[in-house]
Amino acid sequence: MSDETRPLRTAAVIPAAGRGVRLGPGAPKALRALNGTPMLVHAVRAMAASRAVSLVVVVAPADGVGEVKRLLDEHALPTRTDYLVVPGGDTRQESVRLGLDALPEGIDIVLVHDAARPLVPVDTVDTVVEAVRDGAVAVVPALPAADTVKEVEPAARPGEPEPVVATPDRSRLRAVQTPQGFDRETLVNAHATVAFGGDGATDDAGMVERLGAPVVVVPGHEEAFKVTRPLDLVLAEAVLARRRANDGF
Numbered sequence: 001m002s003d004e005t006r007p008l009r010t011a012a013v014i015p016a017a018g019r020g021v022r023l024g025p026g027a028p029k030a031l032r033a034l035n036g037t038p039m040l041v042h043a044v045r046a047m048a049a050s051r052a053v054s055l056v057v058v059v060a061p062a063d064g065v066g067e068v069k070r071l072l073d074e075h076a077l078p079t080r081t082d083y084l085v086v087p088g089g090d091t092r093q094e095s096v097r098l099g100l101d102a103l104p105e106g107i108d109i110v111l112v113h114d115a116a117r118p119l120v121p122v123d124t125v126d127t128v129v130e131a132v133r134d135g136a137v138a139v140v141p142a143l144p145a146a147d148t149v150k151e152v153e154p155a156a157r158p159g160e161p162e163p164v165v166a167t168p169d170r171s172r173l174r175a176v177q178t179p180q181g182f183d184r185e186t187l188v189n190a191h192a193t194v195a196f197g198g199d200g201a202t203d204d205a206g207m208v209e210r211l212g213a214p215v216v217v218v219p220g221h222e223e224a225f226k227v228t229r230p231l232d233l234v235l236a237e238a239v240l241a242r243r244r245a246n247d248g249f
């Protein structure tokens with residue numbers, strides 16, 4: 001098959017090497033259980049649930065590669081998907097780059113998905129993939145901002161009142177989720193040239209924006225929230241309980 005007629009192949013990179021400091025003491029966040037199953041396994045299943053995804057690259061804590069491989073072997077995962085586990089770095093950016101380095105030839109579209117967003121529905125994953133297949137080079141799922149957002153002058157010392165600088169027009173704000181989807185070459189180029197965090201990019205799409213490439217937003221989903229603080233674990237367990245009830249278990 002010539003390169004022009006070959007169907008586009010999609011891989012998902014799952015950065016899962018964070019410690020989960022904001023969640024409090026315990027195992028690395030991705031390995032903590034939700035309804036008895038590690039958060040990472042939920043996230044891997046969420047990516048592999050999409051028929052478009054043929055490879056999942058898990059970026060594990062550097063000292064936890066063996067444990068993550070064992071977890072993936074122990075849990076039932078779709079067999080049409082291949083899995084790779086690679087060690088992560090000290091920052092999310094470094095972990096994503098290490099995941100990108102592990103991608104084989106022949107992958108055209110890359111999803112980057114936080115292990116910390118274990119419950120994203122497959123329809124959201126497919127919407128992102130479709131938008132990239134339709135020609136967008138960078139796609140982010142997002143929701144309208146639920147709260148009014150203030151820009152402040154950060155306090156010099158913790159606890160001090162912070163002067164408000166501006167109130168952005170909420171109707172133009174979106175709260176960004178993952179999986180974010182990319183043309184592979186564009187994302188690899190962004191990771192090779194843009195400093196994450198240093199100039200304000202806190203997500204992969206932000207790095208692509210700094211290249212000057214267009215980024216588009218598609219509808220996200222409220223169940224794609226990030227497990228960051230202890231209350232998020234309560235919400236995640238509640239979502240899973242609702243799914244079990246709806247599935248008749």
Ligand SMILES: Nc1ccn([C@@H]2O[C@H](COP(=O)(O)OP(=O)(O)OP(=O)(O)O)[C@@H](O)[C@H]2O)c(=O)n1
Pocket residue numbers: 014015016017018019020021022023029030059088089090091092093095096113114115116117226227228
């Ligand atoms: N060095 C790092 C840091 C983060 N991540 C991953 O990036 C995702 C989003 O990060 P976040 O939710 O902030 O996770 P943590 O960095 O673990 O959280 P915290 O800041 O509370 O420690 C998570 O899946 C996390 O595992 C990673 O792969 N490598």
Ligand SMILES: C[C@](O)(CO)[C@H](O)COP(=O)(O)O
Pocket residue numbers: 092114176177178202203204226
């Ligand atoms: C990538 C992300 O999930 C998009 O909302 C977010 O930027 C990750 O931020 P964190 O501070 O590393 O949790």
